[in-house]
Amino acid sequence: MTKIIIAGSRGRMGQALLAAAGQLTEVQVVGQVDLGDSLLPFIEQADVVIDFSHHDATPAMAALCHQRRKAIVIGTTGHSEIEQQSIRALRDRVPMVWSSNYSSGVNALFWLTRRAAEILGPDFDLEVIEMHHRLKKDAPSGTATTLAQILAEVRQLACPEALRHGRQGLVGERPAAEIGVHAVRGGDVVGDHTVLFAGAGERLELVHRASSRETFARGALRAALWVVGQPPGLYTMQDVLGLR
């Protein structure tokens, strides 16, 4: 039985995680924390913390997991560079899974995006378009950022310098060494991502649409079951799914 704490438990993902965990016999929720709550009363009973809260909460949660040698699964997005560095620095003592997206479909999209960029080469213009519900707090989505990072890596472009977030006014012709990133917000959209490869005379679009948060919740629980007992280190959902 894997004992988990859900951080951000009153949020949309927190509620989806509680519902999904209730359907798994191999998982027991031993703590639920949200804004204003402390992890301390629950941490000793837990094997792993699943964080879907707010970017500024993750570093302290990860530090407590590091101190008490507990695994952590991070789903929260929108971390600043400083927050990212402080989280990464903790990988020496505990196993951590940190992914901008826990759905199997999006992890397949990450893999396909890399392959398509390698196959199509530098003659294709690259754009990433994402759409989310009107209540989402960060932009672009963590998933769109991961997609842009994959494209930048294949093209050997500096990230974030090569990213162009939206366009407005007399921007001039599109340089080849640019990756457009566009965040659309509205309604109750759970999460849509399109990677666009635009060439001369043809266009390839890779599209993923999430219609329920259940897919992220099931993926994060799968990651929690996987990460307990792994050697200390920083892993992604690609490791959990064996896609590396």
Ligand SMILES: NC(=O)c1ccc[n+]([C@@H]2O[C@H](COP(=O)([O-])OP(=O)(O)OC[C@H]3O[C@@H](n4cnc5c(N)ncnc54)[C@H](OP(=O)(O)O)[C@@H]3O)[C@@H](O)[C@H]2O)c1
């Ligand atoms: N990786 C993935 O697959 C994936 C998928 C979906 C979402 N996400 C990310 O997961 C995060 C949560 O998304 P969501 O849609 O569930 O957002 P949400 O509905 O706003 O839920 C976040 C919850 O965390 C609470 N919270 C805020 N600060 C906290 C703190 N310091 N400690 C503990 N809890 C705190 C919030 O309370 P208040 O409302 O009172 O502030 C809210 O109840 C976002 O960063 C989102 O981008 C990731």
